Amino acid sequence: MKPQTLLAPALALVAMACMDTSFAITKTVELPPDGIALTASPLPGYQKAQENCTRCHSAEYMQYQPPTAPRAYWDAMVKRMKVVFKGPIPEEDMPAIVDYLVKTYGNEQSK
Ligand code: HEC
DSSP states (O other): OOHHHHHHHHHHHHHHHHHOOHHHHHHHHTOOTTOOOOOOOSSHHHHHHHHHHSSSSOTHHHHTSOTTOOHHHHHHHHHHHHHTSOOOOOGGGHHHHHHHHHHHTSTTOOO
């Protein structure tokens, strides 16, 4: 038997194994909780936070902050993202973002 005659069925088997999508489907269903979006708000900072704050990580990080955190804490947080992690956050958008964050995740929540 020529080596080529053995190679063809072997390749076909490998191709079949690769086309088995059951693994991929399971993966899609069990997504880690990382697609967490920012809480919707009519505040102007909501849109700006979406543009500037979910580029590197999901909104999960915001949710883990203490609900007692005051405005100064969020102000420092936004500055930290810009200065330490070099987030391209426009200076003029920062007050609106802080306002949205403290009213949505911090100690100025209305609920
Ligand atoms: C350039 C990437 C980048 C951008 C843009 C960015 N972050 Fe972050 N952020 C990070 C990194 C990296 C960490 C993880 C720091 C760590 O693990 O200590 C982080 C962590 C956090 C945390 C968790 C607390 C902490 O200090 O680690 C919060 C809250 C947070 N970011 C909020 C924001 C907000 C609000 C914005 C928008 C103003 C923002 N991030 C934009 C990179 C970014």
